[in-house]
Amino acid sequence: MMTANNIIFAVLFIVLAPLIGGFLDGVDRVFTARMQGRQGPPVLQPFYDVYKLLHKQTTVVNSIQILFIISYTIFTIFTGCIFFAGGDLLLVFFSLSMAEVMLILAAFSTNAPYSYMGTQRELVQMMSYEPMTLLLAIGFYLATSSFKVGHIVESGIPAICQLPGMFIAFIFILIIKLRKSPFDISTSHHAHQEVVKGITTDISGQNLALTEITEWYDNVLMLGFVALFFITKNPVSYVWAVIACLVVYFIETLIDNVFPRVKYMTMLVSAWVVTLVFAGVNMLILSLIK
């Protein structure tokens, strides 16, 4: 049940996640710029952007749209709270897909072609990574015999030792989840490969700021899963976890800059195959030796 510790972690997530997420976003932009031989914006640029968006007049297409966007934000934060409060991993993923569906409904409700196309693409993205997210929860269960994040972080050896395949597959679907090229098909951070702005085309002003902030929360949550592979009851492991998160984030940025966007079927097939080969085989072996 809930303890004071759990609540503190959840509150810390609510307060710190947007700061960390925004900062990482800024670092990402600088890295990207340097890889492309540009100077790039200041590290705090994402915060300036969001600050400006917050002070703009919001234009909406209909009143339901706001409702869905607020739900998207709240459910994403809620999901993160379940995770950082040590809750059930499967529940975390179910709650996360609910939040995603809210964003999709916000775009659906606008009845505008670019948003609409974004929704279909976003749905294919979800379909691509959904199997892996569920397998990830099962992998942790097989490795530590608990679905609860609170128990997983108290294991003796880091989960990565038993779940190397799962880790690789998770990094792979993280490309989709972090909206990185080659799998940024529903909406992209890069203007040059964007069909208008995909799923966020008809979101503006404060609503767009809210969507941005929610994405930061989401990214921090994703890095939380990466950290979960490394954390044990030994406090030193937290350092390793942070290093791992940074390395993974850097790799994702690198991939983002190296590969051009692919077609959605390529994404679906490759995500499913990678999941099956790495995560599936990992699970098979774990359940055999258990």
Next chain:
Amino acid sequence: MYNLPIINVVEFLIVFPFIMAVIVGFMKKANHARSAVVIGGGFIIMAASIYVAVKTLCGADQGERFLTETKGADILIMAGEAFLLCLVIFLSIKYKKYYCILLSAAGTLPILWMDLSGNGVEGQMHIRVDALAAIMYLIVGVVGTLICMYACGYMKDYHHHHTDVQNRSSYFLAMLFVFLGAMFGLISSDNLSWIFFFWEITSVVSFLLIGYTRTQEAVNNSFRALWMNLLGDVAFAGGILFCTFALQISNLSQLTALDQNAVPMVLAPVTLFAFAALVKSAQMPFSRWLLGAMVAPTPSSALLDSATMVKVGVYMLLRLSPLMAGNITGIMVTVVGGFTFFATSLLAISQSDGKKVLAYSTISNLGLITACAGVGQPEAVWAGTMLMLFHAVSKSLLFQTVGDIENCMGSRDIEDMHGLIIKLPRLAFVMIIGICGMFMAPFGMLVAKWAALRSFVDTDSVWLVLFLVYGSGSTLFYWAKWLGKICTVIHRSEAIKDITHKSEYISIVPLTTMIVVMCFAFPWMSDHMIQPVLEETFSSSIPNVIGGSDVLVMLIMLAMLFIVPIGSRVLAIGKKNKMTMGYIAGVNTGDDRHFTDSFGQPKAVYMANWYMEDYFGEKKLLWPVIWVAAVIVVIMLILGIGGAL
């Protein structure tokens, strides 16, 4: 409280629907009197079935058994079987589908001969009412009768639109009641020959319902349903003969009480019954009969898909579940179920006909229940029973809403439901709840799926886990895109007239309420409904598969679903947002349907969902999938029966 013996109520429940069928069958006019009779009779059936269910679940934990002397009823049942045989022969000759005669005779004649020649094993109780039966009583008695009530209003509108179809709505309603009676008989019976009789009634009546419109397509589809189900009946009959002559038992409870290690032969009848059950619940490779059944008017689809026909199959599998733990039959049944879950959820992506999506989703979910039953462990049966309950409610609601939408708009294509939330707000709202109930947290189906996933992991069913996780990906896709289609808001769109009858809302409102209430109630349901089933079947109880803090979190989620809309309304007060039109990359002409192109001409916009026909279409996927499943089933029959002998 006046204490009515359960057995009397059960007898009443089996006989009364047949009487209702006769009464309704003679009321040819679609007037208020007929609706009143159907609704009144429906409520009586509902009350009686709730009485039996509550009494059983709250009463003794041992299932109650009744009736040893059954001479009169036996004669009646033999006469009934002969009648069904004659009916099938007559219709097969009429429509020149002679192969059905062979199948029907092959199933019925040996059983008739066994009963007439006195070879049948006698002396056992014929009726058994226990916890699993009680749950089925609730599904059939509540969801089933609600569908019958719904049918009154629906059929009136149906014939208003389909003037080319001869109005036989009284016959249609009568058949629905016959179906209910057969269902009550089937779930109350413990004697295998009795079960067989009611099993056959459901086969034949579903055939009659599917062929209701008598168009060429309906006739073809109904005969396809008939031959497949009769094939299942033949397997069932084979199982009975085996039980009688090789094992000297006459009852299902005797069979499930056997130890498969002590009596390895028991696997043969279990395999045969499981085969019959797979056909009934439309598992691959037999799924085509249920898809074909969609030509019939919606109430019959709702009844076949949610509360009755297909549930019979999984009911039988759940009964046999302890005998399938860890043997080849169990493994094959889980593989068929898991494979069906995955394959049909892919096929559902390519469908735009609302009822067809529902049919595929039904087959898919039943596959999951089948897989749960095949695992044969308490946790899996827990999940399977939960799935059965939640599925019955959500699916019948969805069918009814699709039916009403079709009556209002003249189409049930998902593409035509674009902007439903503006066009038919009430039905759209109900449909949103129904769809959320099928796939979103914290609603029932997802909870049950979650439990299924856990039980598969705990029993090391790795292949099932893979089927389940991939299947949930595609399940999410086809439901979410439907949900989005409904939620699209088109400017300057006007509501169209909602012609849904009151009698239809009598059914829709309680079902919607049930979906929401069951979210809160599932821990309670687990304690008072599912645990008794496990105690009976496995004589053990398990800790709740999902409980404790998870329930709390889900209740918070549910609360948020209600608070967020209200909260955001409150926050929006005093704030002025500028309204605009959707971005179309050209000037929106103001109605969200056209834009001005580069030549200054208005052009229409059309937004379609993705169906990915090239990848997941029936043309591409259906037959390969059926062949794979067919091979699995044949292997199951050979190994299951051959291994046992």
